[in-house]
Amino acid sequence: MANIKDVARLAGCGIATVSRVINKSGYVKKETREKVEKIIEELSYQPNEIARSMTRQKNHIVAFILPNSKHLFFGELLYHVEEELFDYGYKLMLCNSSEKLEKEIIYLEMLKNNRVDALILLTNNDVEKYLNKSLPIVSFDRYFDDVPFVASDNYQGGVLAAKRLIQHGCKNIMFIGDDAQGEHTQVNTDVSKRRIGFIDTLEKYHIRNIVNLEYPLKNYFVSEEQFTELLQPYPNIDGIFCISDSVAFTVIKVLKAKGKRVPEDVKVIGYDGGRTFNNLGQKITSIKQDPEKIAKAIRELLLHFDKKDKNRSVIIPVEISDGDTA
Amino acid sequence: MANIKDVARLAGCGIATVSRVINKSGYVKKETREKVEKIIEELSYQPNEIARSMTRQKNHIVAFILPNSKHLFFGELLYHVEEELFDYGYKLMLCNSSEKLEKEIIYLEMLKNNRVDALILLTNNDVEKYLNKSLPIVSFDRYFDDVPFVASDNYQGGVLAAKRLIQHGCKNIMFIGDDAQGEHTQVNTDVSKRRIGFIDTLEKYHIRNIVNLEYPLKNYFVSEEQFTELLQPYPNIDGIFCISDSVAFTVIKVLKAKGKRVPEDVKVIGYDGGRTFNNLGQKITSIKQDPEKIAKAIRELLLHFDKKDKNRSVIIPVEISDGDTA
DNA sequence: TTGTAAGCGTTATCAC
DNA sequence: GTGATAACGCTTACAA
Numbered sequence: 293m294a295n296i297k298d299v300a301r302l303a304g305c306g307i308a309t310v311s312r313v314i315n316k317s318g319y320v321k322k323e324t325r326e327k328v329e330k331i332i333e334e335l336s337y338q339p340n341e342i343a344r345s346m347t348r349q350k351n352h353i354v355a356f357i358l359p360n361s362k363h364l365f366f367g368e369l370l371y372h373v374e375e376e377l378f379d380y381g382y383k384l385m386l387c388n389s390s391e392k393l394e395k396e397i398i399y400l401e402m403l404k405n406n407r408v409d410a411l412i413l414l415t416n417n418d419v420e421k422y423l424n425k426s427l428p429i430v431s432f433d434r435y436f437d438d439v440p441f442v443a444s445d446n447y448q449g450g451v452l453a454a455k456r457l458i459q460h461g462c463k464n465i466m467f468i469g470d471d472a473q474g475e476h477t478q479v480n481t482d483v484s485k486r487r488i489g490f491i492d493t494l495e496k497y498h499i500r501n502i503v504n505l506e507y508p509l510k511n512y513f514v515s516e517e518q519f520t521e522l523l524q525p526y527p528n529i530d531g532i533f534c535i536s537d538s539v540a541f542t543v544i545k546v547l548k549a550k551g552k553r554v555p556e557d558v559k560v561i562g563y564d565g566g567r568t569f570n571n572l573g574q575k576i577t578s579i580k581q582d583p584e585k586i587a588k589a590i591r592e593l594l595l596h597f598d599k600k601d602k603n604r605s606v607i608i609p610v611e612i613s614d615g616d617t618a
Numbered sequence: 619m620a621n622i623k624d625v626a627r628l629a630g631c632g633i634a635t636v637s638r639v640i641n642k643s644g645y646v647k648k649e650t651r652e653k654v655e656k657i658i659e660e661l662s663y664q665p666n667e668i669a670r671s672m673t674r675q676k677n678h679i680v681a682f683i684l685p686n687s688k689h690l691f692f693g694e695l696l697y698h699v700e701e702e703l704f705d706y707g708y709k710l711m712l713c714n715s716s717e718k719l720e721k722e723i724i725y726l727e728m729l730k731n732n733r734v735d736a737l738i739l740l741t742n743n744d745v746e747k748y749l750n751k752s753l754p755i756v757s758f759d760r761y762f763d764d765v766p767f768v769a770s771d772n773y774q775g776g777v778l779a780a781k782r783l784i785q786h787g788c789k790n791i792m793f794i795g796d797d798a799q800g801e802h803t804q805v806n807t808d809v810s811k812r813r814i815g816f817i818d819t820l821e822k823y824h825i826r827n828i829v830n831l832e833y834p835l836k837n838y839f840v841s842e843e844q845f846t847e848l849l850q851p852y853p854n855i856d857g858i859f860c861i862s863d864s865v866a867f868t869v870i871k872v873l874k875a876k877g878k879r880v881p882e883d884v885k886v887i888g889y890d891g892g893r894t895f896n897n898l899g900q901k902i903t904s905i906k907q908d909p910e911k912i913a914k915a916i917r918e919l920l921l922h923f924d925k926k927d928k929n930r931s932v933i934i935p936v937e938i939s940d941g942d943t944a
Numbered sequence: 945t946t947g948t949a950a951g952c953g954t955t956a957t958c959a960c
Numbered sequence: 961g962t963g964a965t966a967a968c969g970c971t972t973a974c975a976a
Contacts, residue, residue, distance in 0.1 A: 293730075295969055306947040311971060318972090319945055341732045342671045343969035346952050351668060353711075360697050367693035371686050374714045378721070383728070385679075386712040388700045395704070402709070404619075405667045573899015621953055632963035637955060644956095645961050669953030672968050 294335040303331040314339055350409050354594065357387040357399055358414040365564045365583065366414075369432075372587030373412065380595055382409070393417040403427070410594045413439070418479045428597035430590050435480040440604040442589045443482035449579040449610045450489025453533040453561045456577070456618055458497050460559050462531025465494060466503040468514070468522070468543065469535020483535070486563060486579075490533050503529065514539050519546045530558050531618070537562035540576050544617060559618035566615045577615035582608055620661040629657045640665055676735050680920065683713040683725055684740040691890045691909065692740075695758075698913030699738065706921055708735070719743040729753070736920045739765070744805045754923035756916050761806040766930040768915045769808035775905040775936045776815025779859040779887045782903070782944055784823050786885050788857030791820060792829040794840070794848070794869065795861020809861070812889060812905075816859050829855065840865050845872045856884050857944070863888035866902050870943060885944035892941045903941035908934055 296314075300307040305324060312318045313328045320328075331337070345351035354377055361367050374384045385408065387399040396415060400422045403411060410428040413419070413436075420436050423429060431441040457465055467490055487504070494502055503526050507514065514522075519542050523529070534540040540562030544554050552558050554574070566578035589606040622640075626633040631650060638644040639654045646654075657663070671677035680703055687693050700710045711734065713725040722741060726748045729737060736754040739745070739762075746762050749755060757767040783791055793816055813830070820828055829852050840848075845868050849855070860866040866888030870880050878884050880900070892904035915932040 297969080300947095307970080308947060308949095308972075309945085312946090315971080321945060324945080338727070338731045340969055341728075342668065342675070342677060343952090344971080345668045346672045346954090346969075347971045349668070349952070361687050361693045361700070362690075362697045364688075364690070364693075367687045367690075370712070371688045371714055374687070374712055375716075378714075383732070384712045386696070386700055386710045388697055388704075390701075401664070402667075405664045406709070407666065407668050623953080626963095633954085634956080634963055634965095635961085638962090641955080647961060650961080666953050669968095670955080672953075672970095673955045675968070 293340075294337040295340065296337075298335060299328065299331050299337050302335070303328045345407065349407055351407055352381060353383045353385050353406070353408050354410045354412065355385040355387050355399070355403050355408045356412040356414075357389055357396055358412075359391045359416075360388050361386065364567050365581065368567075368583040369414075369586060372584045373590060376587045376591035380591065382595070389415060389417075391416065393419070397422050400424070410597065412590055412594065416479055416481070428594055430593045432586070432590065433482045435482070438602040440593050440601050440606075441482070442586055442593065442606045442608065444581040444586060444608045444610050446482050446485035446610075447489035449563060450486045450491070450533070451493045452610065452612045453486075453563075453579055454490045454493035454497070454499075456561060456612060457531035457533065457559055458494070458499065460531070460555075460618060462559055463499070464501040464503075464526070464528045465499055465531040465533070466505065466526065466529045467491065467533050467535075468505040468507065468519070468539060470506055486533075486535055501528075514542050516542055516546050516549075519543055520549075523547075523550075531560075532558060533561045533563075535563055537564040537566060537576055537578055540578070540617070544574070544576070555617050561612075561618045566613045574617055575615035577618040578613045579610050580613040581610055585609075619666075620663045621666065622663075624661060625654065625657050625663050628661070629654045671733065675733050677733055678707060679709045679711050679732070679734050680736045680738065681711040681713050681725070681729050681734045682738040682740075683715055683722055684738075685717045685742075686714050687712070690893050691907065694893075694909040695740075695912060698910045699916060702913045702917035706917065708921070715741060715743075717742065719745070723748050726750070736923065738916055738920065742805055742807070754920055756919045758912065758916065759808045761808070764928040766919050766927050766932075767808070768912055768919065768932045768934065770907040770912060770934045770936050772808050772811035772936075773815035775889060776812045776817070776859070777819045778936065778938045779812075779889075779905055780816045780819035780823070782887060782938060783857035783859065783885055784820070784825065786857070786881075786944060788885055789825065790827040790829075790852070790854045791825055791857045791859070792831060792852065792855045793817065793859050793861075794831040794845070794865060796832055812859075812861055827854075840868050842868055842872050842875075845869055846875075849873075849876075857886075858884060859887045859889075861889055863890045863892060863902055863904055866904070866943070870900070870902070881943050887938075887944045892939045900943055901941035903944035904939045905936050906939040907936055911935075 562578040565580035891906035
């Protein structure tokens with residue numbers, strides 16, 4: 293493969309001049325530039341990015357640490373983040389953590405050695421002390437000291453869900469979901485605002501019968517057995533807001549198994565957007581996050597990183613996605 | 619950040635010795651090694667991977683070009699591929715093509731400049747002439763000259779689907795799906811064997827009424843309008859095999875809209891595994907690909923790449939995933 | 945405007 | 961066993 297020396301030699305100039313042409317930096321006489329460009333074309337020369345990274349100590353790569361790419365919402369977010377970065381000349385390194393702190397730590401170390409330019413972090417683990425704060429970092433949905441974050445408007449999501457249930461005449465209302473706790477430790481998350489917005493609104497409308505389940509979920513997941521048991525003491529519930537679509541699905545299944553009709557007897561609202569690729573049955577009513585806007589906000593924060601932004605947060609609006617369950 | 623020179627200076631030796639210690643290459647006296655290791659520990663020195671890539675002209679990064687990470691099957695495959703590579707010390711660069719030839723070409727160029735070690739290719743476009751064949755490449759489901767590939771056993775998938783329909787008494791059988799054509803050009807794909815295995819088996823069992831729809835799909839997708847029209851001439855169909863779950867969903871919806879019961883009146887089988895995260899309605903009966911095994915096969919082929927393997931292919935078994943539609 | 949040369953942080957080749 | 965030193969391919973002073 294041709295290198296910068298080859299180009300310089302054939303163009304009859306020094307390598308610095310070639311470099312100037314490539315980078316459009318400094319002065320180069322028009323004739324010289326054209327000559328160099330011609331040679332570059334002929335050799336179909338492309339600068340070696342590793343060498344460039346070497347001098348710059350940067351490599352135009354952004355790492356994205358997230359639990360996995362299998363869950364629909366993550367897969368979508370990942371897709372849009374990649375598109376955004378691509379448009380701005382950055383590449384994406386995919387770091388699935390499977391929610392394991394251990395794997396996150398290994399990746400965090402690796403990022404240093406690989407001189408990755410920036411990091412997008414989506415985790416429920418407390419990785420605070422492993423974070424290299426001199427790197428641009430943007431977190432999604434989680435608070436870390438001096439790390440700007442993007443979140444969808446979780447509080448408003450709770451408000452919307454509450455209003456919908458109230459509007460549909462629900463009187464005995466339940467919330468189910470924990471506040472996104474990590475593997476080993478608790479971490480501060482914006483997700484807990486779903487609950488807060490929901491409860492606040494119910495109270496504002498003087499709903500008195502509220503069941504607030506803080507059952508610790510794993511991966512926002514609850515099994516049918518668990519929920520059957522959790523529901524046992526509350527036979528009169530007529531409206532449920534779930535912290536995720538995944539939980540909502542379980543909830544609906546259990547309700548049906550108990551002979552309840554959804555939405556006639558009990559209304560159920562999930563969170564994430566009710567996207568399940570081509571559903572054959574009921575479509576869940578859900579609070580919808582917008583992965584494309586989220587991706588855009590993350591990219592902006594990350595690539596125009598400014599120390600002053602360290603405590604900035606960007607909140608992306610949510611909306612209710614109509615389905616068949618509430 | 620400490621570098622190899624710092625370590626050498628503090629350990630009172632030359633950088634070559636430090637390098638030997640780091641890489642466990644060549645002879646180093648035990649005492650010296652221990653001294654160096656101590657300093658490395660103290661400085662928490664980690665070699666700069668960019669510099670290593672510079673000398674090696676390799677960077678331990680594997681690029682994965684695929685349409686997107688939003689579709690369930692792709693998201694799963696991506697997940698398992700990342701896990702496999704991680705276990706072997708490689709990082710994954712995610713390259714969403716959105717099926718656009720143009721974006722694939724840009725990525726293919728970039729891979730050269732970044733000296734990516736290897737490439738996993740999942741595309742319906744004919745990128746043959748943009749491929750740098752000196753790089754280890756593994757393709758999924760597509761044939762390119764001198765590029766080994768991994769595919770699930772598409773032929774057997776067709777056989778299984780046929781047998782299931784026959785076994786359930788279907789007499790008037792339809793296949794729907796094209797043979798995975800790209801944006802601009804046709805490309806040879808293993809996916810076409812789904813059709814072949816299916817038809818072969820029907821013929822073997824002397825089924826005479828076969829409707830073979832080769833309607834060109836985009837992204838394995840067919841709209842309800844399109845399929846309504848396609849079905850029109852064949853009111854007696856009682857069994858349908860679809861090239862993907864996505865198509866199967868549309869098919870089932872149209873059938874139901876026409877007053878047909880599934881599976882009582884018409885049996886439908888899809889392809890990919892019937893995974894739709896927590897389905898509330900019918901679960902589709904489907905031919906299931908195993909993304910974990912596929913990922914493993916890809917990794918093996920890629921990391922133990924051997925020129926002799928250029929024409930190798932690895933076929934991963936499929937099985938039928940029981941659902942409610944056939 | 946342009947070229948020389950000094951890095952960037954490693955690995956690998958040779959002498960010693 | 962070990963230490964200079966020359967690559968690797970580029971960017972960027974600095975000098976001319």
